[in-house]
Amino acid sequence: MRKGMQEKASRRPMSVGAHMALGFGVFALAAVALLWVFQIFLLGPFYQAIKTAEAEKTARAVIARLEDQDLELRTRELCLRSGSNITVSDPLGRQYVGWYINTFRDSLIFNLTSREWAELYNQVNLQGGRYTRVFQSRTAGAMELLFYAVTVRTPQGSDRLVVIESELTPLASTVETLLVQLICLTLVLAPLGAFLAVYIPRRLTRPLTEISESAKQLARGDYSVRFEGRGGRETGELAATLNFAAEELSKTEGLRRELLANVSHDLRTPLTMIKGYAEVMRDLPGENSPENIQIIIDEAGRLNDLVNDLLDLSRLEAGVITLEKERFNLTESIRDILTRYDKLADYRFPFSYQEEAWVEGDKLKLSQVVYNLVNNAVNYAGEDKTVSLRQELREGRVRVSVADTGEGIPADKLRDIWERYYKVDREHRRAQVGTGLGLSIVKNVLDLHGGTYGVVSELGKGSTFWFELPREESLPVGH
Numbered sequence: 001m002r003k004g005m006q007e008k009a010s011r012r013p014m015s016v017g018a019h020m021a022l023g024f025g026v027f028a029l030a031a032v033a034l035l036w037v038f039q040i041f042l043l044g045p046f047y048q049a050i051k052t053a054e055a056e057k058t059a060r061a062v063i064a065r066l067e068d069q070d071l072e073l074r075t076r077e078l079c080l081r082s083g084s085n086i087t088v089s090d091p092l093g094r095q096y097v098g099w100y101i102n103t104f105r106d107s108l109i110f111n112l113t114s115r116e117w118a119e120l121y122n123q124v125n126l127q128g129g130r131y132t133r134v135f136q137s138r139t140a141g142a143m144e145l146l147f148y149a150v151t152v153r154t155p156q157g158s159d160r161l162v163v164i165e166s167e168l169t170p171l172a173s174t175v176e177t178l179l180v181q182l183i184c185l186t187l188v189l190a191p192l193g194a195f196l197a198v199y200i201p202r203r204l205t206r207p208l209t210e211i212s213e214s215a216k217q218l219a220r221g222d223y224s225v226r227f228e229g230r231g232g233r234e235t236g237e238l239a240a241t242l243n244f245a246a247e248e249l250s251k252t253e254g255l256r257r258e259l260l261a262n263v264s265h266d267l268r269t270p271l272t273m274i275k276g277y278a279e280v281m282r283d284l285p286g287e288n289s290p291e292n293i294q295i296i297i298d299e300a301g302r303l304n305d306l307v308n309d310l311l312d313l314s315r316l317e318a319g320v321i322t323l324e325k326e327r328f329n330l331t332e333s334i335r336d337i338l339t340r341y342d343k344l345a346d347y348r349f350p351f352s353y354q355e356e357a358w359v360e361g362d363k364l365k366l367s368q369v370v371y372n373l374v375n376n377a378v379n380y381a382g383e384d385k386t387v388s389l390r391q392e393l394r395e396g397r398v399r400v401s402v403a404d405t406g407e408g409i410p411a412d413k414l415r416d417i418w419e420r421y422y423k424v425d426r427e428h429r430r431a432q433v434g435t436g437l438g439l440s441i442v443k444n445v446l447d448l449h450g451g452t453y454g455v456v457s458e459l460g461k462g463s464t465f466w467f468e469l470p471r472e473e474s475l476p477v478g479h
């Protein structure tokens with residue numbers, strides 16, 4: 001058991017902070033190491049390579065002018081410009097040109113004997129015509145000189161030896177200065193890097209840790225939690241999104257609780273009535289009247305409606321419903337629906353339209369839409385007890401509106417009423433008011449049909465709910 005837990009702990013991924021600190025550390029180490037390698041160890045070889053390239057260039061310039069009249073003058077210019085000794089001789093050391101910088105009195109070529117020149121010539125040829133060497137000057141202590149020699153054959157066929165000799169500035173003191181600098185730099189950079197490697201990740205991850213803590217609170221059902229987005233823009237945005245999610249969750253949770261209360265109340269009331277009336281009828285033979293039976297049937301019908309609404313909405317929202325689409329006469333089905341209200345003798349349902357309109361859709365579901373709208377209008381109808389329906393045709397679409405002259409809906413609630421479970425009037429008015437699911441069903445069904453919908457309402461004057469669907473051609477006669 002213990003072992004299992006330990007294994008689990010060791011498999012935990014590294015924190016963002018640790019990742020960043022590690023990255024920082026590796027980068028700082030690599031930077032310092034590279035500085036050391038280049039400035040201390042490779043400085044000498046680099047310098048020598050550059051000097052050799054310079055000598056090569058000077059030698060090429062001399063060779064290019066070997067046949068010129070002004071070779072002497074040009075070589076002197078080159079000697080002064082490059083600061084190096086330059087000689088051009090034959091294989092036996094007989095010099096044609098020889099220019100020396102003053103400080104080079106102790107130079108090698110200045111002191112070579114004819115025999116040594118001949119040997120050098122051979123040596124250069126043995127090396128393939130090119131020869132480079134670094135040596136200590138004879139007189140000036142530790143001074144180093146770079147010796148570069150090439151052999152060439154002139155167009156006339158005679159052999160020449162071009163030698164360039166230049167001073168190598170001693171690097172020891174430079175390296176020493178750099179070393180001290182590097183040590184200082186390392187001493188400053190190492191603690192600074194370590195500090196930043198700890199500080200920056202901590203600064204970045206602290207808001208994340210806080211957000212994570214708040215999210216745990218949210219997960220435990222505390223919707224009042226607020227997310228703080230300090231630190232950076234991204235964390236600010238994350239916090240804002242989470243705050244929005246928390247608000248939405250809290251809203252849904254509130255509605256859910258309300259629905260549960262409403263639904264249980266709405267289920268219990270008819271059940272109590274059914275049970276009560278049934279018991280009275282069982283115990284008192286005189287009470288077994290058609291009116292009482294009708295009450296039981298009505299209450300059962302109410303229960304049925306409620307359960308059906310709940311089922312419909314959950315199916316619609318789960319997206320498991322498949323529409324059974326057909327082309328049908330919308331005007332006709334509205335007329336059919338209105339006949340269901342015949343028993344409400346004191347209400348009036350004027351329906352105005354110019355011609356019959358056909359639509360493509362699920363007839364049953366769209367009838368439910370009209371039914372829910374009319375039902376609401378009846379429930380919230382005004383003194384005149386009139387629910388006016390109107391069907392208009394506009395640019396390939398058909399628009400149906402259901403208007404009442406009742407209490408109307410406050411402007412700030414117009415958006416919310418389409419939410420499931422939402423009721424403007426929170427007090428329970430069971431005799432009239434439904435479950436708060438009706439408009440949600442309307443919205444879902446119309447969305448599935450690609451329809452549009454809306455409401456215009458004025459407090460105290462009434463509300464007009466409308467929806468629009470694409471209009472279709474009527475079916476051929478006899479179909």
Ligand code: ADP
Nearest residue numbers: 376377380417423424425434435436437438439
């Ligand atoms: P309910 O079953 O409560 O009517 P609905 O989803 O159909 O649920 O409607 C949601 C809320 O919208 C209602 O509770 C009511 O407050 C408001 N509402 C709907 N239709 C009307 C209307 N015609 N007049 C005034 N208010 C309405």
